[in-house]
Every structure is written in structure tokens, then in C-alpha cells.
Amino acid sequence: MSWITSDLRAPAEAKTPADDGYEPVTGLDQGTVQCVRACEAEAAAKTASDYSHVVWAYGVIWALFAGYGILLWQRASAQRIDTAELRRRIDRGASP
Amino acid sequence: MLARLPLVLFAAAALAIPYSVQRIFLHTGIEKKMGTVQKIFYFHVPLAWIMMALAVACGIAAAIQLRRRSQLAESISIATGELVLITGLAVLVTGPIWGHATWGRAWTWDARQVSTGLLWLIFAAFVLLRRYGAAGSERLAAALAVFGAVDVPVIYYAVKIWKTTHPSTDVVGSLPPQMWASLWPALGALVCVTLGLLLVRIRQEQDQAGLDEAWIALDTGGK
Numbered sequence: 001m002s003w004i005t006s007d008l009r010a011p012a013e014a015k016t017p018a019d020d021g022y023e024p025v026t027g028l029d030q031g032t033v034q035c036v037r038a039c040e041a042e043a044a045a046k047t048a049s050d051y052s053h054v055v056w057a058y059g060v061i062w063a064l065f066a067g068y069g070i071l072l073w074q075r076a077s078a079q080r081i082d083t084a085e086l087r088r089r090i091d092r093g094a095s096p
Numbered sequence: 097m098l099a100r101l102p103l104v105l106f107a108a109a110a111l112a113i114p115y116s117v118q119r120i121f122l123h124t125g126i127e128k129k130m131g132t133v134q135k136i137f138y139f140h141v142p143l144a145w146i147m148m149a150l151a152v153a154c155g156i157a158a159a160i161q162l163r164r165r166s167q168l169a170e171s172i173s174i175a176t177g178e179l180v181l182i183t184g185l186a187v188l189v190t191g192p193i194w195g196h197a198t199w200g201r202a203w204t205w206d207a208r209q210v211s212t213g214l215l216w217l218i219f220a221a222f223v224l225l226r227r228y229g230a231a232g233s234e235r236l237a238a239a240l241a242v243f244g245a246v247d248v249p250v251i252y253y254a255v256k257i258w259k260t261t262h263p264s265t266d267v268v269g270s271l272p273p274q275m276w277a278s279l280w281p282a283l284g285a286l287v288c289v290t291l292g293l294l295l296v297r298i299r300q301e302q303d304q305a306g307l308d309e310a311w312i313a314l315d316t317g318g319k
Contacts, residue, residue, distance in 0.1 A: 046131055047131065049197065050132035050133035050197060051132060053133050053136065054132065054135050054136055056193055057136045057189070057193045057194065058139065060186065060189045061190060064185055064186050065289055068179075068293060072293065072296050072297060076300060079303055079307065082307055086314065090314065
């Protein structure tokens with residue numbers, strides 16, 4: 001631990017990176033760190049909330065289109081059955 | 097060729113949807129004021145444009161139906177009316193979701209929201225009247241559709257005439273090129289899907305009219 005204390009006590013005497021690649025950690029004060037973390041947490045919460053809104057919006061759009069597509073498919077099926085029935089009735093009426 | 101057009105449009109949409117989504121989320125920057133939630137814009141705004149275009153088309157088709165009793169115009173008015181209901185609901189749901197995140201309130205009763213809600217209610221009445229109305233109600237429904245189309249300019253100019261929470265119409269024109277490059281594919285994808293569904297529905301309505309006539313002719317012995 002002596003190398004730490006020596007750096008703290010006498011920063012001017014600290015070795016430069018050019019000497020042996022060592023660079024002392026200056027660090028941030030606790031207040032700045034807490035402020036940065038709070039901002040990061042707030043930004044993360046906002047982004048998560050935004051994505052939740054975006055997913056709901058996109059989901060609703062495509063669910064509506066898919067629902068209408070299914071409705072059209074059901075109508076087409078009903079029309080096919082109706083057409084087949086009409087054809088049967090016409091064939092029955094035409095036969096002697 | 098016309099019969100296969102919906103399939104071509106759906107195939108184009110199947111390519112355009114993933115392309116537009118990856119453009120929106122991976123290649124378009126996050127808007128500074130609103131953040132990530134602004135990405136709802138790329139589908140909300142084109143849907144609103146499509147809804148207004150369909151409402152105008154429905155009004156024109158209904159007016160032709162009233163004047164000339166054209167079967168094709170009637171089929172177009174029914175199909176466009178139903179799609180105004182679908183796209184309108186999508187606009188009325190995605191808008192408040194966006195508003196909830198941006199304005200802090202889903203519904204602010206601003207002029208554009210109210211006029212869009214009114215348009216949706218008019219076309220809901222049109223669709224219900226077409227589906228459950230008694231004989232002769234198709235003329236009343238057509239008049240409602242014309243009335244609904246008149247609401248479209250009100251929606252467009254609402255932000256200019258009244259003080260609203262919605263941004264002005266100039267915002268879209270002043271978008272940076274990067275946002276336009278993401279808006280076009282989204283608009284294209286939605287137009288392909290809507291047009292495909294519209295063509296299918298028009299064809300169905302015409303087939304149904306033909307079937308009804310055939311049944312009547314069969315039951316009356318072709319008299």
C-alpha cells in the first residue's frame with residue numbers, strides 16, 4: 001500500500017505514464033458519482049417506459065389489421081359455401 | 097392481373113414492414129425532446145393520412161352511389177368505410193399512447209383529437225347502418241359518408257384554427273432527411289396493406305351482390 005499513500009501525499013512526485021505505464025487514478029467525488037447514477041437510472045426508466053409505449057402502439061396497429069384480415073377470410077369462406085349451395089340448387093333444378 | 101393485385105400488395109408489404117421497422121429503430125436517431133417514444137410517429141402519422149384519404153374516397157363513392165346508383169361505387173364506399181373504421185381506431189389508440197408518454201395525458205380534448213373521434217363515430221354509424229339497416233337505409237348511410245368526408249378538412253386545419261396540443265402541420269414538412277427516409281417505407285408498407293385489404297373487400301362486396309341477385313333469380317324462377 002505504500003505506493004498509494006506516496007501518490008496521495010505527493011502527487012507532484014508521481015511517476016508519469018512515460019516512465020513505466022502507470023497512471024494514478026484521480027476518480028470522481030461521491031456527489032458527482034451519485035448524480036450521474038441518478039441521471040442514468042432516470043434515462044433508463046424513461047427509455048424502458050418509451051419502449052413499452054412503442055410496443056403497445058405497434059402491437060395494436062398490427063392486431064387491428066390482422067383482425068380485419070381474419071374477418072375478410074371468414075366472409076370469403078361463407079361466400080364460398082353460399083356459392084357451392086347455389087350451384088347445387090341450380091344443378092338440381094336443371095336436371096330432369 | 098387485377099385479381100392477383102392484392103397478393104402482390106401483401107407481398108410488397110411483407111418486405112416493406114421489416115425494412116421500415118429496422119430503418120426506424122436502427123438507422124434513425126432518437127428525437128431530442130420526446131425520446132424513443134417519438135418512433136410511434138412513423139406509423140401514427142401515415143395511418144392518419146390513410147384514414148383521411150379513405151374517408152374522402154368513401155364520401156366521393158357514396159355521392160356517386162346517391163346520384164347514379166352505381167354498384168361499383170356502393171362496393172367502394174362500403175369497403176373504404178370499413179377501413180376508415182380500422183385505420184381510425186389505430187390512429188385513436190396510438191395517438192393517446194404517444195400522448196400519455198409525451199404530454200403526460202392520453203386524451204387532452206384538443207380540436208384534432210375531437211374531430212378525429214367525430215370522424216370515427218360517423219363512419220361507425222355508416223358501417224352499422226350498412227350492416228343492420230332496413231331497406232332504403234343505404235341512401236341514409238351514403239349521406240352520412242358524405243358528411244364524414246366533410247370532417248376531413250376540419251381535422252387537417254384544426255391545428256391551424258384552434259390552439260391545440262398537437263403540433264402544427266408544418267412539423268412534417270420540416271423533418272430532417274433521415275426521418276423522411278424512415279417515414280416513406282412505413283407509409284409504403286401501410287398503403288400496401290390497406291390497399292390490399294380494400295381490393296379484397298371491394299371484390300367480396302361485388303361477389304355478394306352477384307350472389308344475392310342469383311339467389312333472387314333462382315327463388316323467383318328467373319321472372
